Amino acid sequence: MARQSPPSGSTFSVIGADVTIKGDVSASTELHVDGRIEGDVACDSLVQGESSVIEGAVSAETARLAGQVSGSITARQLVVLKSARIEGDVHYDALTIEQGAQVEGRFAHRLPEQAAADAGPGAAQDGEPKLTLAQ
Template sequence: MFSKKPAEFRESQPVARAPVSGSTFSVIGSDVVIKGDISATVDLHVDGRIEGDIQCASLVQGEGSHVEGAIVAETARLAGSVTGSITARELVILRSARIHGDVHYDALTIEQGAEVEGRFAHRVPGKVAPPKAEDGEPKLTLAS
């Protein structure tokens, strides 16, 4: 009734394999809520809600997404809402974005219609941050 198949037949059948771990991006779906910090060495696409800081190589944020925390990325393309500071070498803020926090950037693009409530600070790569007064505000210094 049950017969054994020859060994050569068993070896020729497709074998399910685990996914390769060399993934180049991660996706957080629109139905996902994460409470905690995220650190990724690869690109990150966020459509869900994050309550914590994000640090990654590249961030793409979907329109319906919400991030409540600081964002640090080499490049960031924001389309949803962010409540927290943003630091990126190359930053693109799309018209659907709603940002509440300070923005630090090397290169910046803002589409007409985007809302940003906070301060903008251009970062100069390799330059030391300006001195700050005791109250934490930047000091005005004159070049000599």
């Protein structure tokens, strides 16, 4: 019996709570991190668990952070949950942060030309920073 691969866009990769990776991680799909990464992370979408630790830069289209990050973060849409502990600068287009989240670093809205360059030609950009405070 031939095994069919799932349709593109519905796959994701998981780094379990018992896994430690020393080195950079790159994923072309959604990445769920519950373990520890000692290196940079680049992916389309990042979901970080509460007990997760990332020691390195994070670059993603969308990121939902609940654990500890020591390094810079660049994301088009970023959600920082109340359990998150971030040490590093944060660059974003749209930001949601829950009350109780701890960030030691600077927040900076990405410049429209940076966002347009990352998005590629023909992408719509309104140039307005978006900040949402979660309840």
